[in-house]
Amino acid sequence: MTSRFLVTERRAIVGLASLYASRMLGLFMVLPVLALYADHLEGATPLLVGMALGGYGLTQALLQIPFGLLSDRIGRKAVIGGGIVLFIIGSIVAANATSITGIIIGRCLQGSGAVAGAIMALLADQTREEIRTAAMATIGLSIGVAFAVAMVAGPLIADIGGLAGVFWFTAALAACGLLILWKLVPKAPRRMSHRDVGIDRRQLRATLGQSDLLRLDFSIFALHLILTACFTALPFRLEALGFAPADHGWVYLPVMALAFLGMIPLVIVAEKYRQMKPIFVGAVAAMTLILLGFGELATDRVTLVTLLWGFFVVFNLLEATLPSMISKLAPAGAKGTAMGVYSTSQFFGAFLGGTLGGALSQGFGVQSVFLGAAAVGAVWLAVVWKMPAPRHLSSEIIALDEQSMDRLDTLLERFASVTGVEDVMVVPEEQVAYLKVDRQHLDVEALASIAGNQWQRTDA
Incomplete structure (x- = not known):
């Protein structure tokens, strides 16, 4: 194909x-x-x-x-x-x-x-x-x-x-x-x-019981809580340092562009060189320190813009790597369910972040928003500190032809026997097999002989 x-x-x-x-x-x-x-x-x-x-x-x-x-x-x-x-x-x-x-x-x-x-x-x-x-x-x-x-x-x-x-x-x-x-x-x-996309209610309980996935759900919750909370205060901090509201877009433009460039090498190190956990934990620690900086150090334009750049480097890095980690950790055929819980956590974080940021700003001033967000960052760091390094597994989705459907009783065992295949789920009603594989050790020829012309290697 x-x-x-x-x-x-x-x-x-x-x-x-x-x-x-x-x-x-x-x-x-x-x-x-x-x-x-x-x-x-x-x-x-x-x-x-x-x-x-x-x-x-x-x-x-x-x-x-x-x-x-x-x-x-x-x-x-x-x-x-x-x-x-x-x-x-x-x-x-x-x-x-x-x-x-x-x-x-x-x-x-x-x-x-x-x-x-x-x-x-x-x-x-x-x-x-x-x-x-x-x-x-x-x-x-x-x-x-x-x-x-x-x-x-x-x-x-x-x-x-x-x-x-x-x-x-x-x-x-x-x-x-x-x-x-x-x-x-x-x-x-x-x-x-599609179990790689949609929620499967039969897998929901098992997904919610997997502690590593829950750590990532908390991570996206905390990240969007922090983001939304900060925007109840950041515009005022920019204004206080002489940036007119009409000019805020021109502040964000170079900051966002440079933040994207700063993120790219970190993503490469995390994915290509398999340093996902140290990059991830380091990013959470950096976010916490940046938030403290917003609260205590951002008293001049250069410092504020530098911290803003660091904030968006970390934010973009985590936005890019967290879904990748979900994909690595989710069992075969459960990626859609895991991502559904993950997305729900993200949106709850955005809601609570706006509410918490507004409450802190109203009760204690703009500076307290950043310090409160830093406290969330510290809790987040504690949650992920002892998280095991995720195995660098990739997903494969193999369409099953009529010949394959005729031998479902042995198909699961044949897929599981291939070197490098770590997990497999065959779903007859979808006529597909979901696999988790270690690409460094995958026997591509053996897998191809089972999947036939229904499979081409992807980079999932």
Whole structure:
């Protein structure tokens, strides 16, 4: 089988990556501006502003799994389209709000369009097993780009149109997303469950009982708690050091670009040279120290911008490596379930971070936000300190042909007997086998002889 993208696969990947990125761009653009531009809103307090920042995370966390399951029943496009409509309604509510309560309602409505799982499931429906990892990586890259663009675009749009302008822009982006969904993304030829993408309720208890996966769930929870909490205070710290709100985007632009460059060699060391645990633990420790620096040392522009660069190096590094670690640790066929729990933890972290940051800012001042975030970082460091180094296992998804389906009774044993295959799950209803393999020791020829022309080596 060819590993090159088919025309329909390419259309699906481009369309869904654009859809995902535009949606995340709309959510992220509010982060660097809401705290600064909320002072004119009726009833605005630091606590309520923080709740508005993180409000989308609560509804995302509560609804993403139900939306994913609903898409299995009534269709991916219908659920995704409905989620986008909810996002548009939330954006319009927030754009017209004259009180902080209206902003909170709008942000929660934005988050209620929790279609991330449905988008990933549709992508899985549209792609063959051997190219699905590359397709998923494209989605991941689009999220990283969206975050970087949002940090720059949010302040620039707010300078022109105020806070309402940011929300109107996100509504327009979402409307474009509807066009992309219906015009660019082709109709899926099938709708199936995919254990590498979706939640499998039968595996949920076992996944929640795996301590190493729980450490990573706590990690993404803490990371997004820290991120959202910091943005209840960072804009004010920039303003206090002479950066006008209109110029914040130009501060974030070079910082984000240089942070991306600073992250790349660390990712290479972690993945290529198999130093995942020391890089991971070192990043958590560095994040904790940077947060202390924000609270105690950031009294001049150079120090603040340097710390900001370090913050985004670490943030981007962890955003890139945590999903990779989940993939390495999840049992064969349980990656989708593990990622579902992981994503839910991320959104709960964003909600609690906004609320905690706002509460600390209101009760004790801006500096306390950074010190509180540093305390979270210290707890995080304690949680992961004794975590065993993850084994560098990769995932393989092998489509089973009719001949393979006729010998299911021996297929599992044959896969398991191949040198380098560490775990295997055969799922007859999906007609696929999920494998975890050690690439350094994998007997490629033996695996190919079993899988036949249904398998080509990937880099999952």
